[in-house]
Amino acid sequence: MTDAWLHAAPLWAAAVVWLVPTGLPIASAIGLRGCAVWAAAPALAVATLSVAAVVAEAASVRWSPVVALGAVVLATLLALAVNGLVGRRPAPERRTVRACAAGGVLAAALLGGIALVLALRTPAALSQSFDAVFHYTALAAIRDSGAASSLTLGALGVPGAPPRFYPAAWHDVTALVLATVGGAVPAGANAVAGVVAVVVWPLACVFLARQVFGPRPGTLAVTGLYSVGFTAFPWGLLKWGVLWPNLLGMSLVPVALGLVLAVTGRAVDDAVGRPRALVLLPVTLVGMALAHPNTVVCLVVLASVLVLVSTAQRAREHGAHGRVVRAGWTVAAAVVVPVLLLTGLRATPLGREVAAVWWAPTTTTTGAVGEVLLHATHGRPAEWLLAAVVLVGVARSLRDPALRWLTAAHAVSAALFVMAASVQSPWTMVLTGFWYSDSWRIAAMLPITGVPLAVLGTVVIAERLRERIDLRVAVPVGATTLLIALVLAGATKGMHLGRTALVVHSSFAPEDAPATNLVSPEEAEFFARIRHRIEPDAVVANNPWDGSALLWPLQGRRVLFGQLDGRKQTAEQDYLAQNLVFAASDPRACQIAAKLGVRYLLVGEVHFWPTDPRVDDYPGVRDPGRLPGFRLVERQGGLALFALSSCSESSNLDSSALPPDGRRGTR
Structure with missing residues (x-):
């Protein structure tokens, strides 16, 4: 010390x-x-x-x-x-x-x-x-x-x-x-x-x-x-x-x-x-x-x-x-x-x-x-x-x-x-x-x-x-x-x-209340490890409520959502918050991701204020599971980093077939 x-x-x-x-x-x-x-x-x-x-x-x-x-x-x-x-x-x-x-x-x-x-x-x-x-x-x-x-x-x-x-x-x-x-x-x-x-x-x-x-x-x-x-x-x-x-x-x-x-x-x-x-x-x-x-x-x-x-x-x-x-x-x-x-x-x-x-x-x-x-x-x-x-x-x-x-x-x-x-x-x-x-x-x-x-x-x-x-x-x-x-x-x-x-x-003590921390020591260690797997000019899509917002200040890798107040996001950020997980089949999601430089998706578990309804405002940046378009880069327990591997399928889709607001996710 x-x-x-x-x-x-x-x-x-x-x-x-x-x-x-x-x-x-x-x-x-x-x-x-x-x-x-x-x-x-x-x-x-x-x-x-x-x-x-x-x-x-x-x-x-x-x-x-x-x-x-x-x-x-x-x-x-x-x-x-x-x-x-x-x-x-x-x-x-x-x-x-x-x-x-x-x-x-x-x-x-x-x-x-x-x-x-x-x-x-x-x-x-x-x-x-x-x-x-x-x-x-x-x-x-x-x-x-x-x-x-x-x-x-x-x-x-x-x-x-x-x-x-x-x-x-x-x-x-x-x-x-x-x-x-x-x-x-x-x-x-x-x-x-x-x-x-x-x-x-x-x-x-x-x-x-x-x-x-x-x-x-x-x-x-x-x-x-x-x-x-x-x-x-x-x-x-x-x-x-x-x-x-x-x-x-x-x-x-x-x-x-x-x-x-x-x-x-x-x-x-x-x-x-x-x-x-x-x-x-x-x-x-x-x-x-x-x-x-x-x-x-x-x-x-x-x-x-x-x-x-x-x-x-x-x-x-x-x-x-x-x-x-x-x-x-x-x-x-x-x-x-x-x-x-x-x-x-x-x-x-x-x-x-x-x-x-x-x-x-x-x-x-x-x-x-x-x-x-x-x-x-x-x-x-x-x-x-x-x-x-x-x-x-x-x-x-x-x-x-x-x-x-x-x-x-x-x-x-x-x-x-x-x-x-x-x-x-x-x-x-x-x-x-x-x-x-x-x-x-x-x-x-x-x-x-x-x-x-x-x-x-x-x-x-x-x-x-x-x-x-x-x-x-x-x-x-x-x-x-x-x-x-x-x-x-x-x-x-x-x-x-x-x-x-x-x-x-009490505001600086991860050991006192591990179930309500924004970033646990394990998450901080994971962020340090994946830093070298992300290009310096890439943007990482994330749900800021799972602690991933701090990847940027802690490790110098920029995130899409760097604050918890969703009211201050742009319309394009909002769209990806709802639909990025469908990027392989959503032309607009791919287009916005390319425009904003989004190449990765970081997911984790929400421990900070887990009952706050704003936690659920990011259904499009969840774990893609078996959905196409993402490649697993590294995983540790509930933490995972995915690369946005392909948007080619979306080029064959008619964007007019999407809902008027383009959303596939649900809140």
Whole structure:
């Protein structure tokens, strides 16, 4: 196990480089310093790389590390030009502030890294989940085609398929990591997702805390430590799905929210400044949108609460001075603008498609409220100590007008989660539909405000403790805050990360539930063996539900059906899904197979979600048995590879004798 992780070290190092140092020259060129330059680096890297991938494909240029580095150079030069227009740099931070912020992030990386090693067991662990099939296949498609644009990735390079938008920022970065050092697709995916969870996310949380609380060393150190202590994020999205694009986008939301604080003048000892924030915020939003659009909605919701609370306070002041009309207009603008923005997003074709998804409730309303209060969403064990410090932070924020928005935003996230987890009615889906009405995705919003509230609660406890035992002179409040956080981390055995690792492991564990795996170790071995029996330019017909979809990302041999969502297939793919097994007597099936390059048929046994009705949508790619036109290449138990040996008989058939839709198979 140790040797495997040592061999995977270059992949993880490459993931760190592409996500953080790549953005540093851009962030520095635009004038950021200290915590801000490190936290903004991933956001700027993601935005630069994802936009560059779109431009490269439009220019018919393959996506590669050289192209990506060229984009970084151009972005850095542009940032230098912009820096000359936005005024002086913010004042440099004290060395103590930088050291404590770095220490908090390193602690998060260490604890989170241990959790990931325990969860994955091996760096190339395969995610046995529905969403992983698409993501693995998308990485294989980028590797083979060099096309990585978010505007076309959803088509997965299928001939004849219309371009389809799918946010590709995570895939763009992962493809660069794999192209830089090589390695298996699952190993690259794990490396990028892991670095996002234990490096990018803690950096973002520290930046938000810096904007909320100011340059307080102990506070920033505690923020990094707490950032990996909430189950809902990042660990929830690593387990459910897996939702890697959402993971990347959500990890950038605290950075964007910190920039909103700068724009609105609510940041404490602002580390960015309003002019730079006005430039950086839209750039960050582009990166978030190309990571996953619903993360932009997360920001709109949280920022709207911030603006509304601030506006309400100003409106109260206007009203007290008799400026009633001005107060009314102020509040109305704070409400109407985000409502119009969200309504516009909902009206787009993508917005309507996402909003139409329905998930069954998982708990009662009372249960969902309890899960929020105890940070135990989706049946996780209660995190009592963390919940306690968050509640202390809530109480303190309600008494401080400058921090009241934190609790309000946390309450809005909690309300959305309760709706999705326990109600799921048409009226609640109007609000939760931006997240597929998926309570897992909405739960990931809670730590964005939960982390600073927990930090605030710890500071309050430290202040009370110092007053009680008269440590106000001998021990700084920052040191007391850090000491309390360390005690909490020890009492929870490293912020419950061992327990969290077991939860994440359930999505990467073929040995735990062999009867429900997408790809078993035996299947993976069979795929490796037949790789050399298939020409590199051939396409293999398959039922993706039997695990064969992963032949492409695992062994580099392209399959006809590379995702489990049959709604996104072309009409020609649909026809072969119904009729390929009759190719020897079906001229149209032969014609389509030749057009798409289909030369093989791979069949296996369905273990993944075997009762799902979509499993039966591929009757034309079953074992041909005694039907002519196929030659057995290799068989192992229920797994078999056939070559499409002959379509000559079909040339003598009159295609008009076929049914109107040409189908011979049955569903």
